[in-house]
Amino acid sequence: MLGLDFSWLGDATYQQWLLVGVTNTIELAAISSVAAVIIGMLGALALTLRIFWLEAIVELFVEFFRNTPPLLQMLFAYFTLSTLGLKVTDPATGLSVPLLSAFACAAISLSLFGGALAIEAFRSGIETMPRAIIEAARSLGYSRWSRFWRVEAPIATRICLPALTNILTNLFKTTSQASVITVPELMYYAGQIYNDNLRTLEVMLLILVIYVALVSVITFAMARLERWMAFPGYGTGR
């Protein structure tokens, strides 16, 4: 069909490369997702404190990372963190090598990028919380802490879940850009394979399908989580 030839998939070397690529992609996405959610929670929490200088700093952070290309952020991290002094001397060879590997640079810049998106999502989740619920909790005599822990946080988590799904899928898709700074993930191995067997179109189609499948798993799992967490009789809950 269409003259496509997928016989190279039988080659054990290619299978090995694809497997390593997928593993590294998932690892990179998992690390940066966890870090992004933590950054997002801390940032959104900092915004609820309503301290003017803290809010200014958090907003600047969010706007910077949302309005510049993640690819450039990654390249910047990769090329400049080593020149700005983050170097160690290898005791074995006496050569000066960058302290952070390409993988670490990608993970750091992706975490910050995802964190900026997460702060924005969590903030808007907290903002759209129905005022009446908070007032009801207050009139029932909840203390500040238990109001946050028992009323605000559970509701805000559920409001934020759809936006969080978006961020996690977005972050997963952005990991493919780490191939530009030679992180050995799926996209990087795709380049290795088609440089080797010259079946560019077939390799790219396969990689596209793998990415869509992996992202679909995330979307599916998050939809299940959303349904499982939903309050009965509220939103998607039954």
Add this chain to the structure above:
Amino acid sequence: MDSVRTYENKKRGVLLLIALAVITGILVDAMAGGSEQWQRVAIRLPLILTGSGSGWPITGGFALNIMLSIASMAVATALGIVLALATLSRSAFVRIPSLALMNFLRNSPWLVLLFAMLYIIPFEVHVFGLSVPFPPFVKAVIGLALPTGANLSEVIRGAVQSIHSGQWEAARSLGYTTTQIYRYVILPQAFRRMIPGWMNLYALLMIATALATVTGIQDVLTILNTSLAMESERAIVYFYITILFLFFAYCYPIAVFARRLERAVKGDNL
């Protein structure tokens, strides 16, 4: 109200202070030897902005990124409208395949899609004895327009579905046909609601044009990479800061404007 205003003013003051601190930082660094690097950036700035050393004619650089984003957005808008109408169709034969296509495009990474388009679209197409060439720029436009169009169709669909169902029922009971309902009742109201989403997507697309460097067009990153080959390791930092600032200066005002519109639209709930 007054306390809110002083709070906002204080925040703005801090932002101004940070900006001042950054400027002093740059000045201090310039005196400590950074000015030499900034001079190198200044020499290359016309090249980075327009792709030619003298600043004219425009052959690439950041200007090409802007042109790419505008061309791509035009294609994406057309694609998004068609896809949105198809996913809203009442016929399952149209709706289900278009929903599948939309989800496929939305779930695939932009970089991979761009790469795939680079190889799927032929170098040139022969139609009726005419050969239509597909230069890398056109491939980049299509590769970026596909995911943007899919995301835009979701924005349009959301806006159309946010119109209260009572409007549909009222229009239908007045004897309007489906086309007429869309034309005179739904779309004029939905249009107002999709503008902020459209603008947000444009900002996202502009950011994604940085990926177009993989197609080999002379965009800002390609030019940066070729000119960095002639620069010292220390100058690279200054070049990257300049490019990051260019993108920020272009996208941030759009984002702010979109957010303001969003707030204005939120009020009209019918």
